[in-house]
Amino acid sequence: xxxxxxxxxxxxxxxxxxxxxxxxxxxxxxxxxxxxxxxxAKAVRPLAEQMVTLGKNGSIHAxxxxxxxxxxxxxxxxxxxxxxxxxxxxxxxxxxxVRLGQRKSDSASMAFIEWVDGAVVIExxxxxxxxAKRKEPEAKPKKETKREEPKAKEKETPVAEEPKKxxxxxxxxxxxxx
Numbered sequence: 138x139x140x141x142x143x144x145x146x147x148x149x150x151x152x153x154x155x156x157x158x159x160x161x162x163x164x165x166x167x168x169x170x171x172x173x174x175x176x177x178a179k180a181v182r183p184l185a186e187q188m189v190t191l192g193k194n195g196s197i198h199a200x201x202x203x204x205x206x207x208x209x210x211x212x213x214x215x216x217x218x219x220x221x222x223x224x225x226x227x228x229x230x231x232x233x234x235v236r237l238g239q240r241k242s243d244s245a246s247m248a249f250i251e252w253v254d255g256a257v258v259i260e261x262x263x264x265x266x267x268x269a270k271r272k273e274p275e276a277k278p279k280k281e282t283k284r285e286e287p288k289a290k291e292k293e294t295p296v297a298e299e300p301k302k303x304x305x306x307x308x309x310x311x312x313x314x315x
Contacts, residue, residue, distance in 0.1 A: 163212040170251035192221025
């Protein structure tokens with residue numbers, strides 16, 4: 138029986154699991170939202186919230202403790218300078234897990250994990266990306282039509298010359314080629 142053993146193992150050894158969770162938290166800090174399996178998202182949440190609590194403290198000791206866990210200077214800097222100050226009024230619950238359904242390949246439950254206070258920034262970036270994607274396909278067909286016209290002229294000139302006879306069999310040559 139697994140009484141008093143609440144560590145989620147995720148099918149990995151301890152060192153691999155610690156490194157994976159630290160990388161997931163660093164990616165969450167960098168990208169504000171990550172897509173992962175539901176089990177990993179649930180395992181990442183406590184670690185991410187501990188890091189924000191350290192960031193709210195703001196001392197050198199807290200910064201070094203966060204660095205010993207995450208092992209990325211840029212992530213620790215962004216955590217202490219941007220993410221933790223947004224959460225000063227909130228007492229815990231800094232992350233949100235949004236379930237996405239099943240993954241096609243292996244039917245694993247997928248989820249987004251994101252910062253609760255960072256939702257406005259993410260939505261604005263997504264809206265800008267959608268606008269950029271809409272504008273790009275409109276510009277591409279115009280360029281393709283211009284390119285097709287010169288190719289058509291080049292194809293017409295060789296056709297006007299003598300057409301070569303097609304060889305019916307690869308082994309034999311036609312009587313004209315001998």
